[in-house]
Amino acid sequence: MSLDGKVAIVTGSGRGLGLAYAQQLARQGASVVVNDVDADTAAQAVAAIEAAGGRAVAVVAPVGPTETAQALVTAAVDSFGRLDIVVTNAGVLRDTVLWKMSDDDFDTVIDVHLRGTFTTVREAVRHMRQAGDGGRIICVGSPTGQRGNFGQTNYAAAKAGIVGMVRTWALELKRAGITANTVVPVAATAMTATVPYFAAAVRADAQGGPMPAFFRHDLGFGTADDVAGLVAFLGSDAAAEVTGQVIGVGGDRIQIWTHPEAATTAYREGGWTYEALVADWPTEFAGALQSVGERFPELPEEFQPAAS
Template sequence: MSSNDSPLSGKVAIVTGSGRGLGLAYAAELARQGAAVVINDVDAATAADAVASIEAAGGRAVAVVAPVGPTETARQLVAAAAENFGRLDILVTNAGVLRDTVLWKMSDDDFDTVINVHLRGTFTCVREAATYMRENEIAGRIICIGSPTGQRGNFGQTNYAAAKAGIVGMVRTWALELKRAGITANAVIPVAATAMTATVPYFAAAVEADEKGEPMPAFFRHDLGFGTSEDVAGLIAYLASDAAAGITGQALGVGGDRLQVWSHPDAVATGYRKGGWTFDALESGFIEEFAESLQGVGEKFPPLPEGLQRPAAGA
């Protein structure tokens, strides 16, 4: 396929937090499909290496070295796209940090740092990109990265869960607000081998295979929908393309061999009591009427098949 025939030929993308890991995989795939890419990382050497890897593969890229969160960084990113490549069509908000600890040990700084990078950083970057797209009449693509933690919760991740749930909520709102301009907004919920999952014994066999360049066991790829960074990147590029012009306001899960459409929150049970639901009415009728409809929290993983178990660290 020639570069002029590539699905994203002539398009320009920003990918925040793209110096390594999932973000770099997204940027590399966007470039492979023809887009010029603005790389972003807080480390200059990491960003330079990412740019070099994309250029070595025949793509075009520049870097902005700055922390995501402040409005000034968002402006730098959009300016870099416009000044180096003449336009901006695609924004992928991937930048993030973790400060995991249980609620009663989480400091103000633990909470604020994660919210600032994930939630505020997504907001400032999307605001700047959407403003540019609207002013230049570009039917752009906004792709925000969520997490299963934001969908279901996870022990020790109050800050991260709040940020990722908030991102999906903002995406739904932006899909409404940007529809007239032809700009789509979607959230991607990736499940892949990352620095975070590398420390979890449950995923050890899959991570080890990935690090060795070997195929992951089918149990992880199929049953858990857990795969490589590259398994997620295809969906990013698809949502960035003209082929996905009619897809907006969605939360799409992807990993390994699995693709999912997450539902928006909706009532799963409805009950009526004449006179309203007083304390006495709830005490006598809530469990009987709603117990089977109460929702679970957290992710529930099946037991690992024989041969895939790995001992916990330090065991």
């Protein structure tokens, strides 16, 4: 079940994960609109896709503004005649703790990740609904949006917001035959390259060697290509019944994340007063409190970063 005849937009696809998504979609037969803020990077991505026998054009612009979303959809329709798949991957980081985070740090990340996803999908859906052929919306999330991460207030807010939008879009777009899903990748990228815990895996990937099984299997941490297969699958007719999902992927592992659900429920006639909560919290609720942040197993000795 190939993607022959399909047309895809992939934001932030000049390099890294986005480029892997664009190349995999093209490999499966889709024509691709590549997007990056750097013209040379975008041109190189298009050239790589074309050299492998695919079809691609580039839109050089930052995501966030409605004008960019319009340019992306126009490029798809004008160049290839239709639009079937949208992958919102573009992103930036401005990591710092809450009390040091500036308005610009916060606004920049929200604008690219959250607003960029919103404007791109809104414009695409307007076209898809009018065309009447259905469609596939694939938004990129993060474990940080699911569990939080130190120093990433802005990024966590954006990625959690994307999940909320996707769940809503799955409801709103069902009648039009348009699916909406979130992919949560865990892979060697420029972002994870700075994390000492992943250093051995990132180094192996950069050298073109096999990634150690501890990372691929135990952590579900792999290469960009390990994620790209899921993106292409969600863009296909085979995934017509998959919508509103948050799917984690990396290395040898795929996970479907649950909705947030109540961990415990208790009732008290007349309601829960301050005094009742003070008295009953330790026995009724304390045992159900949830963890925050990601928890990784101890790094095996052979993968420990060298002492400086």
